[in-house]
Amino acid sequence: MRNKLKEAYYQQEDVVALSKDLLGKYLVTNLGGQGITSGKIVETEAYNGITDRASHAYGQRLTARTKVMYQQGGVAYVYLIYGIYHLFNIITGDEGVPTAILIRAIEPAEGMEVMLNRRQMPNLLPKLTAGPGVLSIAMGIDKSHTGTSLTGDEIWVEDRGLYIPGQDIISSPRVGVGYAREDALLPWRFRVAGSRYTSPAK
DNA sequence: CAAACGATTTTCT
DNA sequence: GAAAATCGTTTGG
Numbered sequence: 001m002r003n004k005l006k007e008a009y010y011q012q013e014d015v016v017a018l019s020k021d022l023l024g025k026y027l028v029t030n031l032g033g034q035g036i037t038s039g040k041i042v043e044t045e046a047y048n049g050i051t052d053r054a055s056h057a058y059g060q061r062l063t064a065r066t067k068v069m070y071q072q073g074g075v076a077y078v079y080l081i082y083g084i085y086h087l088f089n090i091i092t093g094d095e096g097v098p099t100a101i102l103i104r105a106i107e108p109a110e111g112m113e114v115m116l117n118r119r120q121m122p123n124l125l126p127k128l129t130a131g132p133g134v135l136s137i138a139m140g141i142d143k144s145h146t147g148t149s150l151t152g153d154e155i156w157v158e159d160r161g162l163y164i165p166g167q168d169i170i171s172s173p174r175v176g177v178g179y180a181r182e183d184a185l186l187p188w189r190f191r192v193a194g195s196r197y198t199s200p201a202k
Numbered sequence: 203c204a205a206a207c208g209a210t211t212t213t214c215t
Numbered sequence: 216g217a218a219a220a221t222c223g224t225t226t227g228g
Contacts, residue, residue, distance in 0.1 A: 054209065063224075081208060081209065082208060083222030084211075085210055089209085104209090127211095131210070133210050134210090
């Protein structure tokens with residue numbers, strides 16, 4: 001029995017708290033008739049819309065690309081970066097509040113062969129789903145899924161009763177603290193301690 | 203209408 | 216550890 005997260009879950013206001021709560025949940029896709037693929041979320045990053053300089057919606061910016069971020073929580077936002085990789089985000093908050101959570105890494109759970117096939121890798125290695133760009137490939141997600149509801153039957157998140165205690169959650173600032181500005185000090189990147197599927201701890 | 207850039211990953215040195 | 220790959224979106228003229 002699937003315990004799919006409901007719309008109300010995504011509409012909480014505190015995107016930072018939500019980012020931490022998503023750790024240990026399972027991201028599931030059922031796309032392209034290739035069967036179910038899923039993985040445990042082990043790394044997330046919060047994007048707090050209008051106050052976050054790194055966010056696409058900083059300063060209430062509204063463009064054709066970012067307008068989906070202003071929808072009410074519970075839809076997918078998939079963005080093509082560097083012309084190569086698709087980044088999967090979860091839109092949160094109420095309508096008009098452009099907060100989002102970037103899923104940075106998962107641990108493969110179901111549909112291993114399908115994911116290996118999508119990534120064209122012969123064996124399971126941590127890098128199969130370690131990183132926002134590659135996990136999208138493994139899960140079969142691309143930018144055509146922007147705006148897809150996370151309460152539908154294509155992409156969703158499950159609660160399997162796994163709880164990650166706060167002491168096992170590592171919050172870190174964004175990369176490049178040395179030459180980044182004050183905005184980079186925001187500790188809004190979260191990962192599960194000890195997982196081999198996240199970026200190595202520093 | 204044209205130019206620059208980016209929430210990354212891979213590959214080569 | 217550093218640099219290239221690559222194209223849609225955004226910004227400027």
